[in-house]
Amino acid sequence: MLLCNLMNPTLNFHVKLLGFDFLSLTQQPSSLSSSSDPISFYRKGKPISRVETVGVVVSRELKSCKFLKFLIDDGTGCVPCIFWLNHLDSPYFFRRNPSDVQIMSKIANNQAAQIQLGVVARVRGKITSYRGAPQITVADVVVERDPNAEILHWLQSIKLAQSCYNVNLPIAPLNR
Template sequence: MDPMQTSHVKLLAFDFLSLTQTPTSDPNLFFRKNRPVSRVETLGIVVSRDLIPDKFLRFVIDDGTGCIPCIIWLNHFNSPYFARKNPSDVRVMADIANNQAMQIQLGVLARVRGKVTVFRGVLQITVLDAVVERDPNMEILHWLDCVKLARQCYNVKFKPAVATKSVVGEGSSSSVMR
């Protein structure tokens, strides 16, 4: 399995917005140059914020290459999805989501990690983790990281590890790896 599929892939907005989905693939799986992506990390300025209490916070991150819609769900106590989970766990998740939603304000530099999803035909990030960055240099560092990772990892064709053979000699219980 390609490690990009389960890692938070650092992307700039123009790369995020160019993710594609094949009709035959998993609906939660997207592709960047034929490499699978399901989780992303991005960083930028919050340019739009729409809070619906006890439901969600919808906001937009602008990193200079484009704008990425993001959503933090705040409906932990009235969602059927969370009804089957341990109530104390749900309370902790709700507190974390509410704290993150309070930090996300217009004009702040925010780092967002989450799942790539589609809502009404538009790509968005369903936020798992949002952090306000205090150092403005983090934006430049994120750009440099994205460019470096694209060149060295994301644009390189994935080569799965070659399986090793186990050979058992006659009359021996040891195995030799080749």
């Protein structure tokens, strides 16, 4: 049995999506004034902030010590991904322990080096917008060794959509 977050089954975890589903996300300005992200993303009217996808790396552009841009193609669409590699220069990390930042930078650079054309990769991260189109700002990426990983992701994505993501949960009346 698949368990869903009863309050909002798509907001607080990595939603497994296929490329066509990711590319069909709608965007709206965030209604939360305290939100650091000015754009909110929706799948069939439900908010989504994090996503996971699996596919073949079909494009790769590396700007050394800055970022790795790549496309993941799962056969239904190409998902744009950005993997930031600027840990050592970014003001975002200045408040953290320098030795922790060096370790994070080394891990990110090692992961980025594994992302080569033709490999099957699992990508997880936050949905962001670049030039009006959704992209994944990568939190972690893993090269899949199992030849069945992509088809398993397809099956899981479809099952989760049917049993969790597409389900409209009834709102229980408040007991007063």
